Amino acid sequence: MTDHLAAATALLSRSPLIDGHNDLAWQLRELAGADAARTDIAEPLSFTNTDLPRLAQGRLGAQFWSVFVPVTLAGEAAVATTLEQIDFVRGMVRRYPDALELALTAADVERICASGKVASLLGAEGGHSIASSLGVLRMFYQLGVRYMTLTHNRNTGWADSATDQPDVGGLSDFGRDVVTEMQRIGMLVDLSHVAPATMADALGTARAPVIFSHSSALALCDHPRNVPDEILARLPANNGVCMVTFVPQFVSQECRDWDRGVQAEMERRGMDREDFQGYKALRAELAVASPPPRATIAQVADHIEHVREAVLSLPSHYREVVVLCDLQEMSYDEAAAALNCAIGTVRSRLHRARTLLAAKLFDLRQTQTNSAARSRGSN
Numbered sequence: 361m362t363d364h365l366a367a368a369t370a371l372l373s374r375s376p377l378i379d380g381h382n383d384l385a386w387q388l389r390e391l392a393g394a395d396a397a398r399t400d401i402a403e404p405l406s407f408t409n410t411d412l413p414r415l416a417q418g419r420l421g422a423q424f425w426s427v428f429v430p431v432t433l434a435g436e437a438a439v440a441t442t443l444e445q446i447d448f449v450r451g452m453v454r455r456y457p458d459a460l461e462l463a464l465t466a467a468d469v470e471r472i473c474a475s476g477k478v479a480s481l482l483g484a485e486g487g488h489s490i491a492s493s494l495g496v497l498r499m500f501y502q503l504g505v506r507y508m509t510l511t512h513n514r515n516t517g518w519a520d521s522a523t524d525q526p527d528v529g530g531l532s533d534f535g536r537d538v539v540t541e542m543q544r545i546g547m548l549v550d551l552s553h554v555a556p557a558t559m560a561d562a563l564g565t566a567r568a569p570v571i572f573s574h575s576s577a578l579a580l581c582d583h584p585r586n587v588p589d590e591i592l593a594r595l596p597a598n599n600g601v602c603m604v605t606f607v608p609q610f611v612s613q614e615c616r617d618w619d620r621g622v623q624a625e626m627e628r629r630g631m632d633r634e635d636f637q638g639y640k641a642l643r644a645e646l647a648v649a650s651p652p653p654r655a656t657i658a659q660v661a662d663h664i665e666h667v668r669e670a671v672l673s674l675p676s677h678y679r680e681v682v683v684l685c686d687l688q689e690m691s692y693d694e695a696a697a698a699l700n701c702a703i704g705t706v707r708s709r710l711h712r713a714r715t716l717l718a719a720k721l722f723d724l725r726q727t728q729t730n731s732a733a734r735s736r737g738s739n
């Protein structure tokens with residue numbers, strides 16, 4: 361265990377850990393309302409998974425703070441509440457200048473990580489936040505929002521959600537305009553929460569890499585929030601990223617099946633499925649008679665490995681970096697100049713390429729060992 365911890369610590373000192381999704385802002389708003397800003401996150405907090413001591417202990421390099429608002433808010437109310445959440449996160453970052461700093465560019469992330477602070481990015485969770493307005497989208501960008509998840513738990517009218525009935529069958533024409541405009545202004549398109557048809561349409565429209573900010577692999581756990589293999593297989597061509605989540609019912613099939621029982625009971629009692637407080641209370645009530653199973657870290661690792669398998673092919677720009685740095689023994693500076701990109705980009709691509717190559721070689725060796733064992737067995 362200590363060896364694993366030492367290896368993880370060494371890895372984190374070389375490559376910054378970037379967390380794609382953190383709901384602290386909404387959690388504080390729900391728990392403390394107008395007093396949210398008075399909660400001191402520099403102290404250990406018992407009611408949430410996040411506080412500054414734990415971010416430091418986990419060696420977090422960068423955090424996308426979600427400016428999520430529920431889908432029960434629509435139109436101008438959704439826009440206004442998202443603005444309040446942006447204001448809250450920006451205020452929180454200002455209150456802890458020794459620990460957090462607002463990041464607006466990739467260069468900001470590299471600089472802030474190197475300074476030992478947590479690079480703080482903003483992500484909007486759900487297209488309902490822009491009330492079908494590209495103007496609102498552009499103004500969110502101006503305020504620092506650097507990704508938007510196309511939907512939350514319900515359809516937006518221009519994009520179908522994974523947890524709603526099919527409506528437009530993926531993205532509508534306006535939905536495609538949203539993707540194009542986001543990528544034009546430099547905002548990441550986040551495909552967590554969206555229906556597979558929306559994922560496919562967005563990948564068909566995208567001219568820049570997309571992300572999944574918090575989704576696991578559908579092949580290992582059949583929650584509709586997870587990503588199907590045929591979509592994962594399209595990520596290498598797009599250079600997209602799938603960031604695996606730790607949510608138990610996305611990671612463990614047993615937890616998913618137990619949670620399905622809670623959902624069914626909510627439906628039976630006529631509860632709104634967006635009633636998150638009611639859902640939590642019902643979970644606690646049902647857990648008395650039938651305690652929920654626990655997801656494990658090993659299961660999370662299985663999802664990471666499955667996603668890695670699906671994206672194993674090496675994109676061409678990684679190959680370029682490997683050839684320049686490893687085979688021609690160029691320095692990072694020289695490779696950056698040759699490829700006309702930042703040194704940080706060379707470093708991160710080289711690191712990713714080496715990881716992918718190492719994984720590929722390991723798999724190859726496993727296959728050879730297995731087939732050697734099989735042919736020995738048949739002799």
Ligand SMILES: [Zn+2]
Binds near residue numbers: 485553574
């Ligand atoms: Zn979410």
